[in-house]
Amino acid sequence: MSQLMSHEQIAAGIAQVRLEIQRAAERSGRDPSTVSLMLVTKTVDSARVATAVQAGRCLLGENRVQELASKAPEVDRLLRVAGGGDAAGPKWHMIGHLQTNKVKALLGVPGVAMIQSLDRLALAAELDRRLLAMGKSLPVLVQVNTSGEPSKSGVAPEECLPFLRSLSAYVTLEVRGLMTIGAHTDDADRIRACFRLLRELRDRVADEGLSHVRLEVLSMGMSGDFGIAVEEGSTLVRVGSAVFGRRA
Ligand SMILES: *Cc1c(COP(=O)(O)O)cnc(C)c1O
Numbered sequence: 001m002s003q004l005m006s007h008e009q010i011a012a013g014i015a016q017v018r019l020e021i022q023r024a025a026e027r028s029g030r031d032p033s034t035v036s037l038m039l040v041t042k043t044v045d046s047a048r049v050a051t052a053v054q055a056g057r058c059l060l061g062e063n064r065v066q067e068l069a070s071k072a073p074e075v076d077r078l079l080r081v082a083g084g085g086d087a088a089g090p091k092w093h094m095i096g097h098l099q100t101n102k103v104k105a106l107l108g109v110p111g112v113a114m115i116q117s118l119d120r121l122a123l124a125a126e127l128d129r130r131l132l133a134m135g136k137s138l139p140v141l142v143q144v145n146t147s148g149e150p151s152k153s154g155v156a157p158e159e160c161l162p163f164l165r166s167l168s169a170y171v172t173l174e175v176r177g178l179m180t181i182g183a184h185t186d187d188a189d190r191i192r193a194c195f196r197l198l199r200e201l202r203d204r205v206a207d208e209g210l211s212h213v214r215l216e217v218l219s220m221g222m223s224g225d226f227g228i229a230v231e232e233g234s235t236l237v238r239v240g241s242a243v244f245g246r247r248a
Helices: 006-028 046-056 064-080 100-107 121-134 157-169 188-208 226-231
Strands: 034-040 059-062 092-094 112-118 138-143 173-179 213-219 236-239
Touching: 006 034, 006 046, 006 226, 034 046, 046 059, 046 064, 059 064, 064 092, 064 100, 064 236, 112 121, 112 157, 112 173, 121 138, 121 157, 121 173, 157 173, 157 188, 173 188, 188 213, 188 226, 188 236, 213 236, 226 236
Parallel strands: 034 059, 034 236, 059 092, 092 112, 112 138, 138 173, 173 213
Antiparallel strands: none
16 A cells, blocks of 8 residues: 555655644744654655655665665666756665674765764774775764663663763764664653653763764654654654555
8 A cells, every 4th residue: 555655645744744743842842943854764665765855855764774775876866867856865864773794885875974873882993994994974873772672772871971982083973963762662651761861861971071072963753752752852753654654
């Protein structure tokens, strides 16, 4: 069914999510324009992604390098054929667990603008080594495991500050903020506690005044919980199924 989604359906889905972001921002006295919407396109075919970019001009997120590497050029091609979008093409963020042996392939994908899932020094070292060789730098977010669920990646909350300190050794990594995934539960209070913890960590790090980090991004909130995340200070929500339908 979702394969047949029309431009109108995708546009309506994006508009609905934007409305809910706006309402959540207003509930908590925040300016809605401080919250970016990322569309998560895993398992979504390139044609629908291109349609979504035309409808919503959003950031895009993928969690597997292979899928990103094949999809990004295809989406660019479709947008050029359609004559829409800006010349630079859409911006992609890597949001999934990243193996060090996939770093080279990832950095070769045009349009990759950020890695949100930096969670260990070995990965930082490999990214830095490759980026130095390319003469580039790259914005990154540090992923924090705020729920404590063993299935989730991310540094432990108490490791966040020491980890951020250690990143000063990697000059090509522009540390721009923190990312987390809320607890996998229907209990809104437990989900909220994860997002609140990420915000508190951000504030605590800001008090340290580390010169090599600028924590302006709090990436938190997915289809099921982005309203709570915005109430707790999210500046970037990552939404897939609420726009593209349930994944197979
Ligand atoms: C899949 C995914 C999302 C989006 O999930 P939905 O529930 O479909 O909105 C967000 N963040 C990450 C890290 C993901 O892997």
